[in-house]
Amino acid sequence: MDEARRAKRIEWKLLARVLGRLRPHRSWVAAAAASTGMAAVVAFSGPYFTRAITDSAMAGNMRWVLGLMAASLGVALIDAGFGYAKSVSMATLSALTLRDLRDRMSSHVQALPPATLERYHSGDLVSRLSSDLDSCEAILRRAPDYLYQPLQFVGGLAFMVVLSPKLTLVTCALMPISLLVFERVVRPMQRHSMKAMESLAATTAATQDAIRGAPIVRAFNLQKVLAEHYRTLAKALERHGMENRKKGILAWVPFLMLRYIPQLIVPLYGGYMAFRGEISLGTLLAFDLLIWYVFLPLEAFLGWIRELREASPALARCYEILDSPAERRGGRAVPMASCDGAVEFRAVTFAYGEGRDVLSRLSFHVPAGRTVGLVGGSGCGKSTILRLTCGLYEPREGEIRVLGEPISEADLTSLRSRISLVAQDTHLFPGSIAENIRMARPDASREDVLAAARAANAHDFIEALPQGYDTPAGELGHRLSGGEKQRIGLARAFLRDAPILLLDEPTASLDTESEARVLDAVRRLAKGRTTLVVSHRLSALRDADEIIVLADGGICERGTHASLLEADTIYRRLYEQQAQAAAEA
Ligand SMILES: Nc1ncnc2c1ncn2[C@@H]1O[C@H](COP(=O)(O)OP(=O)(O)O)[C@@H](O)[C@H]1O
Numbered sequence: 408m409d410e411a412r413r414a415k416r417i418e419w420k421l422l423a424r425v426l427g428r429l430r431p432h433r434s435w436v437a438a439a440a441a442s443t444g445m446a447a448v449v450a451f452s453g454p455y456f457t458r459a460i461t462d463s464a465m466a467g468n469m470r471w472v473l474g475l476m477a478a479s480l481g482v483a484l485i486d487a488g489f490g491y492a493k494s495v496s497m498a499t500l501s502a503l504t505l506r507d508l509r510d511r512m513s514s515h516v517q518a519l520p521p522a523t524l525e526r527y528h529s530g531d532l533v534s535r536l537s538s539d540l541d542s543c544e545a546i547l548r549r550a551p552d553y554l555y556q557p558l559q560f561v562g563g564l565a566f567m568v569v570l571s572p573k574l575t576l577v578t579c580a581l582m583p584i585s586l587l588v589f590e591r592v593v594r595p596m597q598r599h600s601m602k603a604m605e606s607l608a609a610t611t612a613a614t615q616d617a618i619r620g621a622p623i624v625r626a627f628n629l630q631k632v633l634a635e636h637y638r639t640l641a642k643a644l645e646r647h648g649m650e651n652r653k654k655g656i657l658a659w660v661p662f663l664m665l666r667y668i669p670q671l672i673v674p675l676y677g678g679y680m681a682f683r684g685e686i687s688l689g690t691l692l693a694f695d696l697l698i699w700y701v702f703l704p705l706e707a708f709l710g711w712i713r714e715l716r717e718a719s720p721a722l723a724r725c726y727e728i729l730d731s732p733a734e735r736r737g738g739r740a741v742p743m744a745s746c747d748g749a750v751e752f753r754a755v756t757f758a759y760g761e762g763r764d765v766l767s768r769l770s771f772h773v774p775a776g777r778t779v780g781l782v783g784g785s786g787c788g789k790s791t792i793l794r795l796t797c798g799l800y801e802p803r804e805g806e807i808r809v810l811g812e813p814i815s816e817a818d819l820t821s822l823r824s825r826i827s828l829v830a831q832d833t834h835l836f837p838g839s840i841a842e843n844i845r846m847a848r849p850d851a852s853r854e855d856v857l858a859a860a861r862a863a864n865a866h867d868f869i870e871a872l873p874q875g876y877d878t879p880a881g882e883l884g885h886r887l888s889g890g891e892k893q894r895i896g897l898a899r900a901f902l903r904d905a906p907i908l909l910l911d912e913p914t915a916s917l918d919t920e921s922e923a924r925v926l927d928a929v930r931r932l933a934k935g936r937t938t939l940v941v942s943h944r945l946s947a948l949r950d951a952d953e954i955i956v957l958a959d960g961g962i963c964e965r966g967t968h969a970s971l972l973e974a975d976t977i978y979r980r981l982y983e984q985q986a987q988a989a990a991e992a
């Protein structure tokens with residue numbers, strides 16, 4: 408979005424969209440509007456009673472005075488009742504709106520395609536979901552005032568005009584000037600507020616990076632460098648925050664002008680008018696009260712505009728996420744099996760974002776039940792092929808078919824339910840080891856989980872953990888080694904029991920013993936399934952039905968392990984290098 412525009416304009420449209428979400432809570436809206444309207448109307452009885460009581464007393468009508476005083480007490484009680492109802496209903500509405508916004512944002516983040524998510528640092532997204540939402544809440548919390556204050560302002564002004572148009576004109580003469588001054592002071596606050604939010608997001612991101620990379624930071628003695636980086640960000644945050652606070656204080660100048668000048672004018676000029684008999688004493692006193700009915704709401708309104716300026720960038724940052732298109736939904740179901748083969752790439756060209764082509768016109772075909780190995784230099788696009796097969800990204804050109812179904816038309820949920828992906832790095836979520844395995848199939852029984860772990864050669868090491876399968880894993884949990892995590896990933900794949908298996912470097916960074924265990928599990932897992940396995944350990948691919956060697960976005964060699972070793976191939980050279988290294992070790 409245009410940054411300059413975002414720094415200046417109040418996001419009225421977004422505010423309207425937030426308030427539009429109140430539609431399902433119609434009865435609360437009606438209650439809030441009714442109680443607010445009534446509270447505003449009843450509030451005007453104050454100046455009315457003051458005028459009536461004073462003028463009756465001046466006329467010597469004491470019975471009237473007593474009656475009016477009793478009535479005004481009764482009305483004050485009613486006023487309190489409406490005030491209470493108004494506050495409760497409005498507080499409920501703002502809480503409901505905020506919850507709705509929070510829910511929608513967090514579920515929308517889940518629905519965004521990876522290509523969109525990659526445009527943001529996770530710290531920035533966390534900041535949007537926490538501090539930016541809090542800023543939005545600040546304006547929602549003021550929602551009661553949107554209705555009440557304008558009503559009071561308009562009513563108060565009308566009452567003043569009825570009592571004395573001349574005195575009203577004199578009293579309010581300065582109002583437009585102070586409004587202009589106020590707007591000028593407050594306008595730059597939005598830009599500072601936007602910069603402050605961006606700085607806050609950057610500090611969140613920096614903190615996350617420092618925590619995630621803590622071992623590296625220590626190993627390379629980078630604490631000072633990181634602290635300096637953080638300090639720079641924190642300084643920017645402080646500077647923009649300070650600017651806003653200064654502007655906020657400066658904005659009080661028109662506030663004070665708004666308040667105090669009429670307070671002087673009414674007794675002086677109004678007193679002169681009363682002395683000349685142009686208005687009654689009761690009218691003068693009522694007028695003195697009415698100033699507050701007009702100027703306090705105006706003050707509140709200006710304060711609200713200020714808050715809106717400060718919160719507008721937060722609204723925009725939240726809606727930028729909400730308005731990003733989600734992954735497509737619906738489409739054709741992918742069958743469990745197909746005679747057209749399991750995975751097929753037809754002249755697929757792909758690039759990340761605006762980057763260079765990672766794959767260009769790549770074609771290959773994996774028949775059902777076969778295993779194909781993908782080999783190639785680092786960064787040649789092996790993992791990309793697996794990600795494309797899962798429908799995580801869309802190819803620029805060409806077509807990918809899974810179980811005979813073009814995935815551009817397939818239902819993504821159905822597509823992914825046919826696939827088990829064992830990624831290069833198995834991510835563990837907070838929760839026990841058993842829960843982490845069960846994620847592959849939430850309805851699996853404990854026996855199923857144990858059987859999957861056994862098949863993945865993970866059972867023994869899990870049993871040896873302090874609490875066995877109930878040992879907490881993930882952040883704040885037990886730290887597992889690379890090979891152990893890899894086997895948890897395989898256990899998930901066993902439990903998922905999908906017809907297509909995608910393995911990304913299942914034995915990368917494993918020692919020989921773990922490698923043998925993992926390979927043993929992989930062999931069992933691949934049995935009866937269509938398997939695409941990426942590995943740079945060529946020994947792991949010996950049993951594959953076909954091996955595809957990738958280079959420059961396309962296929963440079965293909966064949967079985969044996970046939971590739973017979974000819975003078977890159978594969979053979981790589982294999983011999985690895986065999987020699989293994990022998991030396
Ligand atoms: N999310 C991404 N955004 C942009 N570029 C990426 C992304 N993921 C990978 N790449 C780039 O695409 C190329 C292929 O990556 P990848 O398929 O992960 O390689 P590998 O063959 O080592 O698995 C690399 O040059 C990598 O830098």
Ligand SMILES: [Mg+2]
Pocket residue numbers: 789790791831911
């Ligand atoms: Mg890779």
